[in-house]
Amino acid sequence: MLQLATSTPIVALERDGALYDVAELDRHFGTKLADIRGVSDFHTRVVALRCAGLHALDDRLLSGDRPASAHLPPATIVWLPPCATDRAAYIQLGPYAHGAERPWYRFGNSRALLGHAAEIPFPPLEDEPDYELNLAVVLGEDLRRATPEEVERAIAGYTVLNDWTARSLEARSLERGLPPSEAKDFATQLGPVLVTPDELGSVEALRTQVRVDAVARSCSRVGEWTFSLAESVAYISNHVELRAGDVIGAGRVLGGSAAQRVPYGASVELMIERIGRMTGKPVCGPALLPWRRR
Incomplete structure (x- = not known):
């Protein structure tokens, strides 16, 4: 999706109808991926790294640990297709x-x-x-x-x-x-x-x-x-x-x-x-x- 405040494509997790910025979740939970450059790019995180770390982040959300800093109100984003259109067939x-x-x-x-x-x-x-x-x-x-x-x-x-x-x-x-x-x-x-x-x-x-x-x-x-x-x-x-x-x-x-x-x-x-x-x-x-x- 596209974050309107920065015009930057981001990867998000959906849990119970709410959306959470994956990069912010990484920072909040202090994961090993938090400081890797480019890891928030869709093709890198979802395709090349096969969703590395996303299941662990979703488990934290499922447990009820849902940081407000990572929450994405619907009005602040524009949906993009879940693929890299410049790289995908x-x-x-x-x-x-x-x-x-x-x-x-x-x-x-x-x-x-x-x-x-x-x-x-x-x-x-x-x-x-x-x-x-x-x-x-x-x-x-x-x-x-x-x-x-x-x-x-x-x-x-x-x-x-x-x-x-x-x-x-x-x-x-x-x-x-x-x-x-x-x-x-x-x-x-x-x-x-x-x-x-x-x-x-x-x-x-x-x-x-x-x-x-x-x-x-x-x-x-x-x-x-x-x-x-x-x-x-x-x-x-x-x-x-x-x-x-x-x-x-x-x-x-x-x-x-x-x-x-x-x-x-x-x-x-x-x-x-x-x-x-x-x-x-x-x-x-x-x-x-x-x-x-x-």
């Missing part, structure tokens, strides 16, 4: 046809990853903004030609992902036999919380819900994929060298319907049990500037 798994022989995936735009509570600028003239609720993982280790077991050990954490989609633009692209890149790559939301695997158990049984302007649209469970998430990532690693910090969207859990498109300005809230909730608001983006020579 973003790969999105797709839906599978019945009887599919292998996973399907596409590369997304990691530079367009946005955080919780963001406004989502859709392409101009798009009249069918829509959401797609996903579970996502952030990798904590490099993977190349990995087994499913190696993938499971490499997962740093799980989070919520909204694969926002411009449906009209998607339909026009597919009609022309083109990939729907322009309908997806303008913005994707991630976060706000990254939950480590030891906190979750089996993710397939987790309940999900979507609310639009506080009205429930749909409920489901993450469910079973044609291939497990670990199998799908293992398959990708045969073709692509995956790096620690990369984001993998596990495929759509819930999406909108043609009869229930999301109006511009609506608050869309996606929830996955034990992982968290994320809100976003679709808005109409600016008109294209002239791009052809005259």
